[in-house]
Amino acid sequence: MKTIVYERYGNPDVLQIKDLETPVIKSNEVLIKVRACSVNPIDWKIRKGFLPGRLLLGLFKPRMRILGFDMAGIVESIGKDVSLFSDGDEVFCGTMGGSYAEYVAIPETAAITLKPANMTFEEAAAVPLAAVTALQALRNKANIRNGHQVLVHGASGGVGTFGVQIAKALGGEVTGVTSTHNLELVASLGATKVIDYTKEDFATNDQTYDIVFDAVGKSSFYHYKSSLTQNGVYVTATPRISDAIPIICTSMGTGKKSKTLLTNANSDDLIFIRDLVETGQLRSIIDKRYEYNQIVQAHQYAEKEHSKGKVIIAF
Ligand SMILES: NC(=O)c1ccc[n+]([C@@H]2O[C@H](COP(=O)([O-])OP(=O)(O)OC[C@H]3O[C@@H](n4cnc5c(N)ncnc54)[C@H](OP(=O)(O)O)[C@@H]3O)[C@@H](O)[C@H]2O)c1
Numbered sequence: 001m002k003t004i005v006y007e008r009y010g011n012p013d014v015l016q017i018k019d020l021e022t023p024v025i026k027s028n029e030v031l032i033k034v035r036a037c038s039v040n041p042i043d044w045k046i047r048k049g050f051l052p053g054r055l056l057l058g059l060f061k062p063r064m065r066i067l068g069f070d071m072a073g074i075v076e077s078i079g080k081d082v083s084l085f086s087d088g089d090e091v092f093c094g095t096m097g098g099s100y101a102e103y104v105a106i107p108e109t110a111a112i113t114l115k116p117a118n119m120t121f122e123e124a125a126a127v128p129l130a131a132v133t134a135l136q137a138l139r140n141k142a143n144i145r146n147g148h149q150v151l152v153h154g155a156s157g158g159v160g161t162f163g164v165q166i167a168k169a170l171g172g173e174v175t176g177v178t179s180t181h182n183l184e185l186v187a188s189l190g191a192t193k194v195i196d197y198t199k200e201d202f203a204t205n206d207q208t209y210d211i212v213f214d215a216v217g218k219s220s221f222y223h224y225k226s227s228l229t230q231n232g233v234y235v236t237a238t239p240r241i242s243d244a245i246p247i248i249c250t251s252m253g254t255g256k257k258s259k260t261l262l263t264n265a266n267s268d269d270l271i272f273i274r275d276l277v278e279t280g281q282l283r284s285i286i287d288k289r290y291e292y293n294q295i296v297q298a299h300q301y302a303e304k305e306h307s308k309g310k311v312i313i314a315f
Pocket of ligand 1: 040041042129130133153154155156157158159160177178179180182197215216217218237238261262263264302305306307308309310
């Protein structure tokens with residue numbers, strides 16, 4: 001099977017196409033023919049050899065040779081104990097790496113479920129990691145409620161485009177922060193107000209929010225804290241060690257809280273998201289689509305961190 005592998009940390013050109021053996025499934029696994037997967041920042045951060053990743057995934061060379069944390073495809077075959085899926089099912093999944101490949105074996109109880117009926121494989125492949133991140137940040141960590149004022153910083157990125165829509169679907173009134181060329185897109189996703197960060201600093205306009213969702217990781221907690229209401233929650237998927245002391249001091253002196261998310265992809269949350277998609281409350285924004293043999297260009301583009309929605313790899 002065609003697979004995108006890398007044997008050493010480095011620039012995008014360490015990614016190579018290789019023919020590897022198709023995985024042999026265990027009795028509890030399904031074999032998926034991948035139609036599309038997405039590029040997430042975690043892919044290029046691991047590929048570059050960022051330090052926390054190296055400690056877990058190999059100090060000098062990567063132990064995880066195949067990147068990719070989500071995908072959509074067709075069930076090709078099932079293990080003898082599998083009861084939840086059948087051959088031919090169209091699914092979307094979150095993985096713990098390994099989705100940059102033509103075939104992936106995954107336990108039936110992992111983060112896998114039928115893909116939304118009204119999405120293409122490429123649209124569905126955009127969803128798992130980014131949308132589950134937004135959902136878990138807003139619902140699980142920030143406890144979003146009807147009428148909450150929500151600020152989404154990085155509203156035009158993979159996580160942010162889902163964040164704006166999910167916050168709205170869960171009852172929030174959303175302000176999105178993005179740059180000039182993405183203002184219209186963010187408003188079209190349901191933000192009632194959009195702030196152009198190239199012209200205005202949201203932290204100095206005296207507006208406060210019940211929830212501030214940092215979906216980009218470009219500012220310190222110190223920058224966000226004046227935008228929180230007295231009991232407001234700041235939630236981030238990109239924590240900084242340097243924020244630890246300001247966060248502790250703020251939580252002792254006020255009701256403002258800070259929460260950090262490590263996304264835990266699971267089938268229940270994929271089903272929740274599928275319902276939002278099928279009821280017209282959530283859609284994927286696809287910025288660019290590459291064939292699998294253009295993976296180097298795909299990573300070069302994604303790591304500039306100005307994607308408008310998601311970058312997709314088609315197999
Ligand atoms: N902890 C976890 O489990 C987890 C899971 C998923 C993601 N994450 C992290 O979450 C972050 C976002 O992921 P993503 O997939 O959304 O990334 P992404 O798609 O690469 O984000 C790109 C977006 O960021 C915006 N952006 C760049 N600089 C900005 C700035 N200074 N102010 C406001 N927006 C800015 C860009 O908008 P403009 O072009 O308008 O600047 C662009 O639309 C990443 O750091 C990722 O590693 C963490």
